[in-house]
Amino acid sequence: MNIPLARLDFPLLSAEDRADIEFGVSRRCDFIAQSFVRDRAEVSAVKRLVRPRLPGCKIIAKIEAREAIANLDAIIDAADGIMVARGDLGVMFPLWEIPILQKRIIKKCNLAGKPVIxxxxxxxxxxxxxxxxxxxxSDVANAVLDGTDYAMLSAETAAGKYPVEAVRAMNRTIKYTEACGGDFARCRQ
Known part of the structure; x- marks a missing residue:
């Protein structure tokens, strides 16, 4: 549940979180995306659970909470990668602030050498x-131009009527944007 402006004190990891992590570790997953990360300690707690049994598993901190923005540098430092989770950010912050937050998160990840989704x-x-x-x-292209390493589809491929077309559209947009880079004169007029 997402309650804007509320500071909810709940355990770092619920029983369900621990069960989900155990499931991923038992299947030798490559990544765990940790939801509603608020600070470095939460990332460290997941790493302590995962790394002894699955040292190569990467922890991706999903930036969705207001507190995560306040602790962004420490979270970026602690995590193996960052996800700009715009849906819940859009509940926590006014919608018009999301593009600037996205750019800020991407830039900080780029400067720290951390992959960003x-x-x-x-x-x-x-x-x-x-x-x-x-x-x-335009949104996809701008994320690429901002320096995102990955653009992720969700409902488009999980529940949408046109999952293949969505992947193709995303792929075409990313490839064209990367080919042009910042040199817009090089692109087709």
């Missing part, structure tokens, strides 16, 4: 339509 509603219209909107394509 931009997620949530990248091509959301493709859950029901075979084509993305112009705004969605």
């Amino acid at each position: 931009t997620a949530t509603q990248m091509l959301e219209s493709m859950t029901a339509s075979p084509n993305p909107t112009r705004a969605e394509v």
